[in-house]
Amino acid sequence: MADTYVDDVKLTKFCTEVFVRLGVPRKDAHITSEVLVASDLRGIPSHGVARLMRYVDGIRAGTILPKVKPKILKESSTTAAIDAKHGLGQPAGFFGMNLAIKKAKRSGVGFVTVRNSNHYGIAGYYSMMALKNNLIGISMTNSAPLAVPTFGRASMIGTNPISVVAPAAKQRPYVLDMATTVVPRGKLEVLNRLGRPLPLGWAVDERGVPTTDTARVLDNMGKAAGGGVLPLGGAGEDLSGHKGYGMSLMVDMFSGALAGTDFGPWVKTKKKDGSKGFINVGHFFGALKIDNFIPLRRFKGIMDEMLGGLKGSNKAKGEKRIFIHGEKEFEKYDLYKKKGVPLQDKVVAALKGASKELGIPYNIKK
Amino acid sequence: MADTYVDDVKLTKFCTEVFVRLGVPRKDAHITSEVLVASDLRGIPSHGVARLMRYVDGIRAGTILPKVKPKILKESSTTAAIDAKHGLGQPAGFFGMNLAIKKAKRSGVGFVTVRNSNHYGIAGYYSMMALKNNLIGISMTNSAPLAVPTFGRASMIGTNPISVVAPAAKQRPYVLDMATTVVPRGKLEVLNRLGRPLPLGWAVDERGVPTTDTARVLDNMGKAAGGGVLPLGGAGEDLSGHKGYGMSLMVDMFSGALAGTDFGPWVKTKKKDGSKGFINVGHFFGALKIDNFIPLRRFKGIMDEMLGGLKGSNKAKGEKRIFIHGEKEFEKYDLYKKKGVPLQDKVVAALKGASKELGIPYNIKK
Numbered sequence: 001m002a003d004t005y006v007d008d009v010k011l012t013k014f015c016t017e018v019f020v021r022l023g024v025p026r027k028d029a030h031i032t033s034e035v036l037v038a039s040d041l042r043g044i045p046s047h048g049v050a051r052l053m054r055y056v057d058g059i060r061a062g063t064i065l066p067k068v069k070p071k072i073l074k075e076s077s078t079t080a081a082i083d084a085k086h087g088l089g090q091p092a093g094f095f096g097m098n099l100a101i102k103k104a105k106r107s108g109v110g111f112v113t114v115r116n117s118n119h120y121g122i123a124g125y126y127s128m129m130a131l132k133n134n135l136i137g138i139s140m141t142n143s144a145p146l147a148v149p150t151f152g153r154a155s156m157i158g159t160n161p162i163s164v165v166a167p168a169a170k171q172r173p174y175v176l177d178m179a180t181t182v183v184p185r186g187k188l189e190v191l192n193r194l195g196r197p198l199p200l201g202w203a204v205d206e207r208g209v210p211t212t213d214t215a216r217v218l219d220n221m222g223k224a225a226g227g228g229v230l231p232l233g234g235a236g237e238d239l240s241g242h243k244g245y246g247m248s249l250m251v252d253m254f255s256g257a258l259a260g261t262d263f264g265p266w267v268k269t270k271k272k273d274g275s276k277g278f279i280n281v282g283h284f285f286g287a288l289k290i291d292n293f294i295p296l297r298r299f300k301g302i303m304d305e306m307l308g309g310l311k312g313s314n315k316a317k318g319e320k321r322i323f324i325h326g327e328k329e330f331e332k333y334d335l336y337k338k339k340g341v342p343l344q345d346k347v348v349a350a351l352k353g354a355s356k357e358l359g360i361p362y363n364i365k366k
Numbered sequence: 367m368a369d370t371y372v373d374d375v376k377l378t379k380f381c382t383e384v385f386v387r388l389g390v391p392r393k394d395a396h397i398t399s400e401v402l403v404a405s406d407l408r409g410i411p412s413h414g415v416a417r418l419m420r421y422v423d424g425i426r427a428g429t430i431l432p433k434v435k436p437k438i439l440k441e442s443s444t445t446a447a448i449d450a451k452h453g454l455g456q457p458a459g460f461f462g463m464n465l466a467i468k469k470a471k472r473s474g475v476g477f478v479t480v481r482n483s484n485h486y487g488i489a490g491y492y493s494m495m496a497l498k499n500n501l502i503g504i505s506m507t508n509s510a511p512l513a514v515p516t517f518g519r520a521s522m523i524g525t526n527p528i529s530v531v532a533p534a535a536k537q538r539p540y541v542l543d544m545a546t547t548v549v550p551r552g553k554l555e556v557l558n559r560l561g562r563p564l565p566l567g568w569a570v571d572e573r574g575v576p577t578t579d580t581a582r583v584l585d586n587m588g589k590a591a592g593g594g595v596l597p598l599g600g601a602g603e604d605l606s607g608h609k610g611y612g613m614s615l616m617v618d619m620f621s622g623a624l625a626g627t628d629f630g631p632w633v634k635t636k637k638k639d640g641s642k643g644f645i646n647v648g649h650f651f652g653a654l655k656i657d658n659f660i661p662l663r664r665f666k667g668i669m670d671e672m673l674g675g676l677k678g679s680n681k682a683k684g685e686k687r688i689f690i691h692g693e694k695e696f697e698k699y700d701l702y703k704k705k706g707v708p709l710q711d712k713v714v715a716a717l718k719g720a721s722k723e724l725g726i727p728y729n730i731k732k
Contacts, residue, residue, distance in 0.1 A: 078444055078474045079658040085632050108444045113659045132398055134623070149676050151685040164616050166623070174619060176612040178602045182605055199607050207683025226680065232599050232609050235682075239548055239567050239605075243598050246542040246691040247613075249676070250530050251541060257532070257668040258502070260660040265679075266670055292445040294626040302623040306630055310515050310522055310615070313631075314592065316574025316601075319517040325612040 004348050005340030010364040012037045014050055014351065017360045019088075023066040028091040031351040033120040036092045038342045043332030045123045048210055050325025050347045055088065056354065063278055064088055064118050070095045075108045081113045081259070086278045089141075091122030097126040097139065097285045104135050104287035113254075114283040115261035118314055119143070123163035124177030124326075130287045131165055131173050131343075132207045134296055138286035139163040142255040144279070145265045147181045148228045150235075150242040155228040157264050159184045160251035165326070167290075168303035175326025180248040181229045185221070188229070194219055203227065210235045254284035263291065334366025340366030370714050371706030376730040378403045380717065381418055383726045388425045388453065389432040400486040409698030410546045412552025413488045416713045420485075421454065422720065428453055429635055429644055430484050437705050443473045447625070448480045452644045455486030455507075463492040463505065464650045470501050470653035478621070480649040481627035485509070489529035490543030490692075496653045497531055497539050498663055503564070504652035505529045510645070511631045512587055514546045514594045516601075516608040519574025520588065523593040525550045526617035533656075534669035538617040541692025547595045551587070554595070558584055567600040569593065576601045580599045611699040618648035676716040706732030 012033045021227045032055070040048030058064035068085035068138045069093045076082075080099050084092035096112045103110025116246035120126070123347030126243050130137025143158030159179040166174045176286060197212040205211040206226035232244030256263030259282035271277045288297045307324045315322060336342070343351075380400045385395030400419070406414030424430035434451035436458045441447075446465050450458035453537040462478045469476025485490070489505045496503025509524030525545040532540045548568050557564060572576040572592035585594045598610025622629030624649035637643045656665045673690045682689060702708070709717075721728035 074476045074659065079655075081659045108442045109477055111475055111654060111659075129531065137617075148682070149679065149688050151682055151688050152676070152679050153682045154680040164619075166619050174615065175615055178606075178609045178612060180609075182599070186558055199604055204682065208680075208685065226480070232606055234605060238565055239600060240544075240598055242689070242691070243544045246544060247541065249672075249691065250542055252672065253502075253530075253532050253669070256656075257665055257672060258656065258659050260664060260668070262670060264675060285703075288477060289445075290441055290624065293440065293447045293477075293624050298626060299623055300625070302629060306615075306623060309630060310518070313515065313518050313519040313522050313652070314574075316514070316519045316570065318516050319574065322515050322517050323608070325608070325615065336665075344584050 002341035003344060005342055005366045006364040007366045008041055008337065011040075011049060014360060014364050015357075016361070018056065018354050018358060019066075020058060021358045021360065024088065025067065028058070028088060029035070031094045032088050032090040032218055035125045037341065038125050039122045041333045041336050042124070042329040042345070044122060044329070045338070045342075045344070046184060049343070049351065051119075053350050053354070058118065062189060067319065070114070071083040074280050078103055078109055078111065081163070081279045082112060084114050086116050089118040089281060089283070092117045092140075093120040093126050093283055096283060097129050097137070097287075100285040100287040101130055101133055101135060104289050105133060110287045112285045113259035114285070115259040115280070116278065117261070117281045117283055118279055119281060120283055122177060123161040124165070124175055125207070127165045127177070131167050133287075134167055134290060136288040136290060137163075137165045140251045140255050140283070140284045142252045142263060142282050144267050144268050146185055146228050147231060147248060148184065148204055148208060150180040150231065150245045153204060153226050154198060155224065155265070156224070157248045157252060158243075158267060159229065160248040161183070161254070162247065162251055166303060167300060169300035169305040170298060170305055171304045172318060172323060172324065172327055172330050174303065174307060175329065179249055180232055182232055182244070183229060185229065185286060188214060188218055201208045201230065203229045204205050204235060242263060255282040259284065289344035310352070369708035369710060371708055373728040373732045374403050374407055374707050375435075376705065377406075377707060380721075380726060380728070380730050381415060382421065382674060384418065384720050387726065388422060391433065394454060394457040396453050401491045403458045404491050404705065405488045407699045407702050408488070408490070408695040408711070409702070410488060410695070411708075411710070411712045412555070415709070415717065417485075419716050419720070424484065424682070426721060430683065436480070441581050444469055444475055444477065444714060446478045448478060450480050450483035451722045452482050455484040455647060455649070457651055458483045459486040459492050459505075463503070463653075465497055466653040467499055467501060468650040470655050471499060472479050474655045474658040476653045478651045479625035479627040480651070481598050481646065482644065483627070484645055485647060485651055486649055486668055488543060489527040490531070490541055492651055493529040493543070494541060495529045499653075500502060500533055500656060502654040502656060503529075503531045506617045506621050506650045508648050509628060510633050511612060512551055512594050513597060514570055514574060514730055516597065516603060517613045519570060519572065519592050520631070521592070523614045523618060524633060525595065526614040526621070528613065530618055532667055534673055535666035537670045537673040538690065538696050540669065540673060540690060541695065543692070546598055546610055546617055548600060548610070549595060549692045551595065554580060554584055566705060569595045569597065570576070570601060571690070584717070620628070621648040625650065657677045707723045
């Protein structure tokens with residue numbers, strides 16, 4: 001399957017039109033599309049426009065409400081609790097992170113929870129909003145239960161990503177953006193399409209036993225039949241899988257419990273009482289003003305030295321390069337901005353289908 | 367080697383006297399001893415009184431100054447930057463976390479950096495101080511370079527622990543307290559004493575190649591000859607070792623760069639210019655007031671449900687129990703409070719040596 005390269009700005013406009021036709025206010029439609037395309041531009045197609053139809057389906061099914069506005073439930077000079085009212089996760093996340101940034105600029109720190117939300121795309125989009133303001137940015141979200149706790153065999157917790165970013169001067173910013181599981185679900189799906197086995201240590205079967213059977217794990221996930229992806233560190237405690245499990249739990253503590261929304265196994269449409277309801281994803285955003293601790297210029301200088309030192313340090317046998325987190329994605333971004341965003345045939349077909357159905361001209365080629 | 371069981375209160379008093387004889391003010395001597403003994407009580411002997419003589423040696427060598435007081439360099443209602451002035455890490459950490467707690471109680475959040483410090487013991491001691499105040503607590507520290515970055519072979523970064531804690535109602539609190547490497551150095555030392563090989567995935571040799579040779583890795587570490595422990599997730603990117611590496615870097619960003627102190631490979635007495643100097647460890651503390659986001663009672667109820675749900679979920683084949691982070695340590699604490707703290711012969715011998723040398727009665731038996 002050869003990729004088709006499309007123009008990121010045209011692609012964003014196209015997706016925006018799709019959301020607008022479904023009743024999403026233009027501003028919200030635009031930010032949602034921008035978050036999706038940002039993921040493709042950064043080389044993370046699993047969270048990009050490949051997911052457009054899932055959002056469309058959610059709006060049509062009524063699990064995502066297109067017209068609602070996030071509401072501030074509680075607020076102080078440093079904190080806020082927001083209700084996303086079951087709208088799209090991206091506008092709610094954008095609103096939440098902007099509020100955290102505003103508070104950090106004024107009061108040194110800002111922390112914001114969001115409840116009753118939906119999938120918000122890549123965690124790193126929001127944390128990176130802090131960089132323009134020379135702040136440290138934090139973004140977390142809980143997500144549909146796909147991972148097993150250490151010594152468990154039931155999907156009890158999400159892949160719960162965490163992103164933390166910090167600016168540097170000459171070096172690119174440090175952009176950590178990671179699922180707290182060994183891998184996100186998307187990586188399993190890629191191997192499944194290629195008919196390849198899983199590396200041992202990524203997932204367990206319905207008995208909780210490590211397996212390389214890609215199709216079986218995904219099939220189990222689809223049916224909620226047990227098993228799932230492993231926390232970072234793998235199965236058991238030998239390679240410290242309990243640490244990854246602990247971090248997933250931390251993300252759910254901040255995004256689920258502190259936000260006062262659903263958590264762990266209940267971040268899905270089928271609810272505790274058996275009824276069908278909203279997914280109720282929760283997010284957590286933070287921003288810290290560097291100047292409150294150390295002059296910004298000095299901080300950036302130290303970051304340059306730290307990041308440059310790591311990149312320049314001795315390589316392991318056979319290795320040519322040591323990366324800083326976010327570096328590969330910045331390089332992809334630069335490349336795809338010029339060359340166009342690569343889309344798989346399946347994604348192109350879905351976009352063309354939407355174009356036809358909704359009467360939106362398909363004109364996104366680079 | 368049978369362990370000797372000693373009384374934790376008497377042990378704390380004994381250690382306090384040791385520090386007092388070395389010129390440490392009684393209050394600082396007490397808190398330092400309390401942090402050490404808390405680690406033993408929680409079943410983490412690697413960070414307990416087994417390290418007493420390292421602190422004693424540090425004070426005698428002049429790399430830890432016994433009489434200094436931490437100084438607030440910069441302060442706002444939500445943040446502070448502290449200079450530990452090369453004193454013991456524990457009193458500086460205690461001071462820093464208390465300040466973060468005070469700010470969180472008053473302003474919703476409190477974040478405090480500490481520079482020019484020393485090893486502060488277990489990260490979890492400080493974060494857990496937040497629990498008495500029904501706050502979420504955060505504690506991080508950078509540490510001597512022992513870990514290699516992904517694709518690297520030089521010890522460029524510490525085992526950089528992070529601790530995050532949150533209260534529950536009926537369940538014990540959630541207490542994450544983890545090195546961001548697969549294992550801390552102490553676990554390698556335990557295997558070395560037993561003459562056992564390392565599990566593959568814990569460490570790399572001086573070429574950056576995964577190895578099971580325990581003695582070789584420790585020998586290399588001692589000589590700074592290359593190699594070291596691996597980030598959580600192991601070697602390369604197959605099992606996402608880059609994520610553990612990214613978290614170590616995050617801890618150093620907060621504790622090293624934001625605190626404005628030494629970082630990565632320079633957290634040691636041998637400095638960049640070849641001179642011998644202070645270790646300049648950095649810490650980062652945070653506290654969040656739960657009530658600012660959601661009523662405390664509701665938060666604790668959700669935590670109960672989340673933690674209870676995980677513990678009660680289906681076990682993997684052959685497994686009997688799913689743990690919450692901190693649970694094992696709380697159980698050890700309850701046991702050792704009653705039965706006494708177990709000390710290895712080597713540690714008992716060191717304490718008896720200190721007793722004789724400093725003229726402090728050795729009377730710590732349970």
